[in-house]
Amino acid sequence: MNEQxxxxxxxxxxxxxxxxSLRSVGERGxxxxxxxQFIEKITHFxxxxxxxxxxxxxxxxxxxxxxxxxxxxGEPAGKYTRARVLNETGVQxxxxxxxxxxxxxxxxxxxxxxxRGFAIKFKTVDGNWDLVGNNLxxxxxxxxIKFPDMIHAFKPDPVTNQQEPWRFYDFICGHPEALxxxxxxxxxxxIPATYREMEGSGVNTYKLVNDQGVAHLVKxxxxxxxxxxxxxxxxxxxxxxxxxxxxxxxxxxxxxRGEFPEWEFCVQIMSDGEHPELxxxxxxxxxxxxEDQFPLLPxxxxxxxxxPDNVFAETEQSAFGTGVLVDGIDFSDDKMLQGRTLSxxxxxxxxxxxxxxxxxxxxxxxxxxxxxxxRDGQMTYYVDGRGxxxxxxxxxxxxxxxxxxxxxxxxxxxxxxxxxxRYQNTRTMDDYGQxxxxxxxxxxxxxDDLVGNVGGDLKQCPEPIQLRMVWHLWHCDEDYGRxxxxxxxxxxxxxxxxxxxxxxxxxxxxxxxxxxxNGKRENGDGGQREPATSEEIxxx
Numbered sequence: 001m002n003e004q005x006x007x008x009x010x011x012x013x014x015x016x017x018x019x020x021s022l023r024s025v026g027e028r029g030x031x032x033x034x035x036x037q038f039i040e041k042i043t044h045f046x047x048x049x050x051x052x053x054x055x056x057x058x059x060x061x062x063x064x065x066x067x068x069x070x071x072x073x074g075e076p077a078g079k080y081t082r083a084r085v086l087n088e089t090g091v092q093x094x095x096x097x098x099x100x101x102x103x104x105x106x107x108x109x110x111x112x113x114x115x116r117g118f119a120i121k122f123k124t125v126d127g128n129w130d131l132v133g134n135n136l137x138x139x140x141x142x143x144x145i146k147f148p149d150m151i152h153a154f155k156p157d158p159v160t161n162q163q164e165p166w167r168f169y170d171f172i173c174g175h176p177e178a179l180x181x182x183x184x185x186x187x188x189x190x191i192p193a194t195y196r197e198m199e200g201s202g203v204n205t206y207k208l209v210n211d212q213g214v215a216h217l218v219k220x221x222x223x224x225x226x227x228x229x230x231x232x233x234x235x236x237x238x239x240x241x242x243x244x245x246x247x248x249x250x251x252x253x254x255x256x257r258g259e260f261p262e263w264e265f266c267v268q269i270m271s272d273g274e275h276p277e278l279x280x281x282x283x284x285x286x287x288x289x290x291e292d293q294f295p296l297l298p299x300x301x302x303x304x305x306x307x308p309d310n311v312f313a314e315t316e317q318s319a320f321g322t323g324v325l326v327d328g329i330d331f332s333d334d335k336m337l338q339g340r341t342l343s344x345x346x347x348x349x350x351x352x353x354x355x356x357x358x359x360x361x362x363x364x365x366x367x368x369x370x371x372x373x374x375r376d377g378q379m380t381y382y383v384d385g386r387g388x389x390x391x392x393x394x395x396x397x398x399x400x401x402x403x404x405x406x407x408x409x410x411x412x413x414x415x416x417x418x419x420x421x422r423y424q425n426t427r428t429m430d431d432y433g434q435x436x437x438x439x440x441x442x443x444x445x446x447x448d449d450l451v452g453n454v455g456g457d458l459k460q461c462p463e464p465i466q467l468r469m470v471w472h473l474w475h476c477d478e479d480y481g482r483x484x485x486x487x488x489x490x491x492x493x494x495x496x497x498x499x500x501x502x503x504x505x506x507x508x509x510x511x512x513x514x515x516x517x518n519g520k521r522e523n524g525d526g527g528q529r530e531p532a533t534s535e536e537i538x539x540x
Contacts, residue, residue, distance in 0.1 A: 144339020
């Protein structure tokens with residue numbers, strides 16, 4: 001029973017001694033380019049499917065524009081960012097938005113219980129800015145090295161070609177940081193009614209940089225002016241019985257009728273730094289920034305007003321990447337963002353080709369036309385540097401060509417210091433608090449749907465997975481775990497008796513919960529009691 005299993009290796013046969021974390025400079029520092037284990041893993045993953053996307057294969061898109069208000073939270077936007085696209089009023093920046101499901105193939109139904117992709121290409125006067133996010137504000141994992149494992153577990157079994165609940169929950173059992181996202185996805189929020197009636201979020205933490213070189217941490221969000229509407233499992237099944245493309249049909253029809261969908265673009269902002277006063281790390285994408293502490297500040301509006309002329313040329317060949325940023329918007333050390341930045345553009349070069357940015361749907365607007373020294377490659381059809389300068393494809397040159405662009409007066413220089421290694425951030429280890437709070441925040445019908453969905457799934461899982469999942473859910477919220485156990489017919493006492501996972505801190509039933517705006521904090525059973533004492537705060 002306890003026989004040693006074969007250990008994991010790279011394709012070079014090297015032993016993998018840590019498959020949980022990127023190599024980074026210190027616990028919160030940036031990832032390094034020499035992350036060979038990660039690069040080998042993620043670049044192979046990027047090439048696992050042809051020609052459709054590995055994830056987000058089922059999608060639809062539309063053209064539109066973005067207009068900035070010129071302010072953030074009532075103050076000039078320039079206080080936070082020098083990005084012209086967020087400062088200049090009266091300018092309609094062209095955009096292309098692609099909506100999608102994540103796991104299903106290109107012809108899969110749009111009623112699937114799945115996160116929805118919400119990818120935006122802003123064609124600004126300073127070049128393209130891609131914001132590649134989801135409809136939900138959190139994600140399943142916090143370290144990019146786990147992304148291929150996660151998608152493999154969620155995709156169909158490689159032998160049966162069937163999506164199996166046990167594979168999904170088997171992965172979740174070992175990654176309790178996913179419990180927050182699972183609580184969202186298995187509730188009605190996991191099936192948006194239409195693309196027009198769902199939120200969008202950049203999910204990862206970025207930075208805004210102003211003209212003084214001062215940075216702020218930022219989260220990007222889109223709130224639909226049409227309102228938010230979701231489906232229960234039974235409502236989705238009823239739609240799917242006669243229409244597997246209902247969301248595409250709805251978006252296309254609304255735009256054709258002139259009912260242009262609109263979202264308000266908002267940001268959450270906090271000062272740059274580690275923020276030890278918070279009980280979560282702001283770089284952890286499995287956590288939400290509490291909106292009572294970090295409110296949604298309006299920045300502008302996003303409007304979709306034109307359907308594609310050709311779905312393949314525009315929607316399917318549109319290519320996005322989290323590394324596509326404009327001046328005034330920068331990376332944080334969010335390890336999912338750092339890993340995605342390599343993976344997304346690498347995938348596009350593989351899937352569409354090395355010259356995917358020469359396609360009209362992906363080109364920057366004329367005011368920011370590309371001027372590079374890159375040459376050749378598959379499907380090249382024009383060369384940068386027309387005229388006499390076409391001979392110069394290097395820099396510097398006394399004979400012409402391109403010069404470096406002027407540098408800003410004050411650049412942002414992040415100070416980085418730390419020991420190189422693989423780290424599990426100790427500040428991210430409360431994987432239960434926000435999931436429990438989310439369960440308690442749902443309306444009764446949403447909780448009923450969530451419990452029924454998770455319980456129904458667990459009925460199809462082996463007992464070890466059933467018990468561990470109930471153990472996790474009970475530590476999120478006792479009622480959550482108890483009700484799921486009842487639906488699935490699982491022995492709650494047997495589940496509660498399990499030992500904590502190795503290397504994961506055991507959650508405490510009555511640990512102090514997050515403080516609410518009324519000055520009180522959650523009790524272990526979801527109620528509220530008096531504010532924490534100074535001794536408790538110091539201990540925390």
